Amino acid sequence: xxxxxxxxxxxxxxxxxxxxxxxxxxxxxxxxxxxxxxxxxxxxxxxxxxxxxxxxxxxxxxxxxxxxxxxxxxxxxxxxxxxxxxxxxxxxxxxxxxxxxxxxxxxxxxxxxxxxxxxxxxxxxxxxxxxxxxxxxxxxxxxxxxxxxxxxxxxxxxxxxxxxxxxxxxxxxxxxxxxxxxxxxxxxxxxx
Amino acid sequence: xxxxxxxxxxxxxxxxxxxxxxxxxxxxxxxxxxxxxxxxxxxxxxxxxxxxxxxxxxxxxxxxxxxxxxxxxxxxxxxxxxxxxxxxxxxxxxxxxxxxxxxxxxxxxxxxxxxxxxxxxxxxxxxxxxxxxxxxxxxxxxxxxxxxxxxxxxxxxxxxxxxxxxxxxxxxxxxxxxxxxxxxxxxxxxxxxxxxxxxxxxxxxxxxxxxxxxxxxxxxxxxxxxxxxxxxxxxxxxxxxxxxxxxxxxxxxxxxxxxxxxxxxxxxxxxxxxxxxxxxxxxxxxxxxxxxxxxxxxxxxxxxxxxxxxxxxxxxxxxxxxxxxxxxxxxxxxxxxxxxxxxxxxxxxxxxxxxxxxxxxxxxxxxxxxxxxxxxxxxxxxxxxxxxxxxxxxxxxxxxxxxxxxxxxxxxxxxxxxxxxxxxxxxxxxxxxxxxxxxxxxxxxxxxxxxxxxxxxxxxxxxxxxxxxxxxxxxxxxxxxxxxxxxxxxxxxxxxxxxxxxxxxxxxxxxxxxxxxxxxxxxxxxxxxxxxxxx
Numbered sequence: 040x041x042x043x044x045x046x047x048x049x050x051x052x053x054x055x056x057x058x059x060x061x062x063x064x065x066x067x068x069x070x071x072x073x074x075x076x077x078x079x080x081x082x083x084x085x086x087x088x089x090x091x092x093x094x095x096x097x098x099x100x101x102x103x104x105x106x107x108x109x110x111x112x113x114x115x116x117x118x119x120x121x122x123x124x125x126x127x128x129x130x131x132x133x134x135x136x137x138x139x140x141x142x143x144x145x146x147x148x149x150x151x152x153x154x155x156x157x158x159x160x161x162x163x164x165x166x167x168x169x170x171x172x173x174x175x176x177x178x179x180x181x182x183x184x185x186x187x188x189x190x191x192x193x194x195x196x197x198x199x200x201x202x203x204x205x206x207x208x209x210x211x212x213x214x215x216x217x218x219x220x221x222x223x224x225x226x227x228x229x230x231x
Numbered sequence: 232x233x234x235x236x237x238x239x240x241x242x243x244x245x246x247x248x249x250x251x252x253x254x255x256x257x258x259x260x261x262x263x264x265x266x267x268x269x270x271x272x273x274x275x276x277x278x279x280x281x282x283x284x285x286x287x288x289x290x291x292x293x294x295x296x297x298x299x300x301x302x303x304x305x306x307x308x309x310x311x312x313x314x315x316x317x318x319x320x321x322x323x324x325x326x327x328x329x330x331x332x333x334x335x336x337x338x339x340x341x342x343x344x345x346x347x348x349x350x351x352x353x354x355x356x357x358x359x360x361x362x363x364x365x366x367x368x369x370x371x372x373x374x375x376x377x378x379x380x381x382x383x384x385x386x387x388x389x390x391x392x393x394x395x396x397x398x399x400x401x402x403x404x405x406x407x408x409x410x411x412x413x414x415x416x417x418x419x420x421x422x423x424x425x426x427x428x429x430x431x432x433x434x435x436x437x438x439x440x441x442x443x444x445x446x447x448x449x450x451x452x453x454x455x456x457x458x459x460x461x462x463x464x465x466x467x468x469x470x471x472x473x474x475x476x477x478x479x480x481x482x483x484x485x486x487x488x489x490x491x492x493x494x495x496x497x498x499x500x501x502x503x504x505x506x507x508x509x510x511x512x513x514x515x516x517x518x519x520x521x522x523x524x525x526x527x528x529x530x531x532x533x534x535x536x537x538x539x540x541x542x543x544x545x546x547x548x549x550x551x552x553x554x555x556x557x558x559x560x561x562x563x564x565x566x567x568x569x570x571x572x573x574x575x576x577x578x579x580x581x582x583x584x585x586x587x588x589x590x591x592x593x594x595x596x597x598x599x600x601x602x603x604x605x606x607x608x609x610x611x612x613x614x615x616x617x618x619x620x621x622x623x624x625x626x627x628x629x630x631x632x633x634x635x636x637x638x639x640x641x642x643x644x645x646x647x648x649x650x651x652x653x654x655x656x657x658x659x660x661x662x663x664x665x666x667x668x669x670x671x672x673x674x675x676x677x678x679x680x681x682x683x684x685x686x687x688x689x690x691x692x693x694x695x696x697x698x699x700x701x702x703x704x705x706x707x708x709x710x711x712x713x714x715x716x717x718x719x720x721x722x723x724x725x726x727x728x729x730x731x732x733x734x735x736x737x738x739x740x741x742x743x744x745x746x747x748x749x750x751x752x753x754x755x756x757x758x759x760x761x762x763x764x765x766x
Contacts, residue, residue: 098300099268121296122283123557125565140564145557165565166283168724169269 059195060219062181064226066189066205073207073229074107074175075191076182078214085180087111091151094162094172096124101162101172105208107182110157114174116141117149125165126150131176132158140165159206175206196223205229260725260765261334261379262292267303270724270765275568276673277727277765278443279665282568285490286558289424291387291413292380295558304329306383320418326383334379338372338763340447345756364755371398372761375406385413389433406442407479409433416487429484434477436486436497436541438575438613438626441477447731447761451679451713452659453477456507457607457632470632470655472583472607473507480539481530491558492547492569499539502531505583505607533584535604543575543613573615573624580608587637590645603649607632611660625662632656657683659711675717675731682710712736729761 066073087109095102097119108114116126123143131137134156141150154160154176162172175182181201185191193203196219204214205227217223263270270277273284280288286295294301310324348364377391388410393403409431416426434442441453457472480501488495510520510530520527547569549555559566582604588597613626632655637646659681666674717731734756 098303099266099272120300122294122301123559123561123566127565142563143561143566145553145561166559167268167272169267 060198060221060223061192061194062196062201062203062217062219062223062225063190063192064224066185066191066207066227066229068228068230069189069207069210071187071208072105073185073189073191073205073227074105074177074182075185075193075203075205075225075227076107076175076177077179077193077196078202078204079178085109088180091115093117093149094126094174095119096126096164096170099167099170101164101170103172105173105175105184107175107177107184108154109180109182110176110178111153111155112176113151113153115149115151118144118146121146123166124170126162127165128160128162130158131156131160134158173208261332261377262287263725264330265304265328265332265380266294266301268301271670275667276445276665276719276721277725279445280490282491282559283566289413289489289491291385291411291427292389293387302329309383323384325386328380332378332380334377334765336373336375336377336763336765338761340370340372341760342368342370343758344368348755372396372763373403375403377406387411387413405432405479407431407433424489425487427486429486430482432479432481433484435480435499435501435539435579436484436495436577437476438541438543438577438615439624442479445719445729446663446675446677446715446717447729447759448715448733449477450661451681451711452626452628452661455628455630455657455659455681455683457630457655457657457683469636469652470605470634472505472605472632474503474505474537474581474583474607476579476609476628480537482536490545492545492556492571495541495543495545495575497539497541500536501539503533503535503537503581503583504530505581506532508532533582535582535584537579537581539577539579541575541577543573545571545573545615547571567619568617570618571616574612575614576610576612578608578610580606582606583632585635585649587646587649589637589647590643591647593643595644597645601637601646601649603635605633605635620667622665622667623662625660627660628658630657655684657681659683671721673719675715675719677713677715677717679713679715680711725766726764727762729763731759733757733759 062075062077064075066075091113092106092108093115094106095117099120099122106114118124123145125141125143127138127140129135129138131154137156137158139152141152144150154174157176157178160174160176162174164170181193181196183191183193198220200216200218201223202214203217203223203225204212206212207229210229210231213227213229215225215227217225260270262268262273266272271281273280273287275281287293289295290298306326306329308324308326312324314324344364344366346366348366349361373393374395375391375393377389379387379389379391381387390408391406392408393406396403409429412428412430414424414426415428416422416424419426434440437453439450441449444450453476456475457470480499482499482501484497484499486495486497510527513528518528547555547560548571549560549569551561554561555569560569585601585603585605587601588599589601590596590598592598607630609628609630611626611628613624615622615624617623634652634655635649636652638648638650639646659679661677661679663675663677668674712735714734714736715731716734717729719727719729721727
């Protein structure tokens with residue numbers, strides 16, 4: 040009994056280890072943060088986080104500038120400024136039919152929106168046109184924002200074959216096939 | 232000919248559209264740099280202010296609330312804030328902007344003038360070669376520098392100067408230059424923003440600014456001086472008052488209230504200069520800017536200080552009471568200017584000094600200088616109605632100058648006193664409608680009208696310093712109308728292309744000597760395009 044239990048633990052450990060790999064690499068050709076995410080999950084539908092990321096408007100700036108969420112996630116838009124702000128976007132993933140205007144609300148209040156369609160969303164304020172932010176809506180929970188140098192590492196990715204996409208503000212997305220068996224690697228070179 | 236003119240205008244408009252409807256970017260004038268924000272934060276179509284821009288100005292060029300949280304370039308403190316505890320009621324160390332808040336502005340024009348532009352030459356004596364007015368003309372405009380901001384503790388400043396006008400070097404002169412002590416009423420425990428003091432040279436608190444107008448052409452009524460001429464048929468007309476409401480005042484102004492809602496008042500005491508003469512230097516009488524060391528000298532040409540007052544109330548008509556009292560209304564798609572109605576009135580009072588050489592007895596040479604005060608005033612009312620993207624506003628003005636005339640008794644060579652004549656008056660105003668078709672495109676329609684007993688043919692000697700020759704002085708009411716449609720494009724938030732077509736219907740003008748209607752009066756239509764940028 041004791042021996043079989045140890046054996047089962049060993050088998051499960053080996054299984055889990057083989058399923059939870061990483062995808063790492065570097066995004067070059069652009070400066071600053073990029074978003075890298077797994078575009079499919081082998082037909083599985085993975086539930087989005089129930090937490091609401093917050094995009095704040097503070098000091099005439101959206102903070103953070105880039106937010107990555109899984110499809111189905113609700114984002115809260117907060118106004119921390121003592122001036123009126125607005126939040127709108129003209130499209131989601133280039134689809135102009137999905138443009139939306141959340142209106143205006145005073146300091147301290149927030150409005151929420153659930154993003155059900157994948158794609159990059161350029162967030163704007165129609166009062167302060169210099170303000171901008173991005174919400175990148177991705178189909179899987181396997182995503183990461185690179186560091187300023189472009190290095191990234193997506194963890195806990197099950198073994199398998201995937202398409203990995205790199206997104207950067209103002210550039211075209213670039214996708215690459217990646218096989219994850221423990222670790223996978225994908226480097227991107229983006230250009231404007 | 233009309234068809235040809237229309238074609239010209241249409242083609243020109245299309246060219247402008249094709250040229251300027253291109254890209255989109257952001258401006259970085261003085262405040263933009265300091266706060267890291269676009270021109271459109273404060274302007275609808277620069278320099279036209281939106282409600283937030285009005286509140287920013289009212290607050291002393293600061294954000295109305297939490298200003299320090301918005302400044303991207305931190306100010307330099309001129310002392311620790313804790314110094315305030317030492318002399319809490321007298322000294323506040325204050326601050327200066329982290330970078331000099333300097334803005335520059337330049338504009339350039341192209342004008343097409345209609346075919347009757349030289350018709351007034353027909354009034355000249357036979358054989359006289361009159362001046363030539365070109366059909367088209369490129370005109371470099373104003374290159375101006377301005378600096379404005381806040382020194383902390385509610386002390387604001389503004390200085391603007393036209394470095395160059397029409398490419399003719401530094402002849403533009405100082406515009407506004409003042410210090411403004413915002414919300415002084417707090418020391419007297421008065422309601423917030425109920426008392427502000429401005430000192431220096433400034434545009435009077437006019438219902439609608441001329442100095443920072445976004446129109447190409449000025450409002451006719453603002454530049455209306457009351458200048459008559461000695462007319463052989465109507466010798467009582469002797470008024471020679473070059474004062475115009477558009478000119479800068481030099482003095483102090485007390486004001487209170489807000490431009491974005493509720494009451495607003497201003498009372499100003501300013502130098503009087505109705506003669507139009509520039510400041511005079513008297514070497515033996517030192518002044519702040521002149522005296523023995525040279526310089527400019529005195530501006531006033533009278534001991535009397537002119538008085539100006541304005542009272543207005545703006546009714547914000549938003550249904551939502553919370554939104555109604557905010558700086559901007561909370562629209563369904565974002566903050567916007569309020570729907571509002573402003574009603575106001577204004578009054579300017581002066582007593583210009585009149586001097587003439589005279590004699591109390593019949594002498595061959597004048598023995599005294601006769602002096603008298605000639606009362607004059609300007610008064611009127613104004614309105615401004617804004618509904619979303621449509622802004623309709625206008626004002627009416629009535630101008631009155633008592634006419635005092637040197638009186639020469641029978642048998643005298645020189646006058647021995649002044650007597651009252653018929654007052655010289657004028658009236659008029661304008662109505663303008665702005666419609667913001669897009670955030671980057673505004674259409675404009677304006678009607679100007681001036682009716683004056685002391686007017687002369689428009690366009691001839693229109694400057695106070697170059698009065699018209701006597702034959703052109705009309706003893707009758709001379710009515711000038713002007714219709715000015717226009718359109719303005721923001722190429723970028725800091726670059727603007729403007730176009731306006733000034734239509735001046737011909738007016739009935741009589742030769743005062745013969746009372747015969749003059750043929751082909753000089754009333755031209757003009758099409759003017761302007762390019763302007765600030766940074």
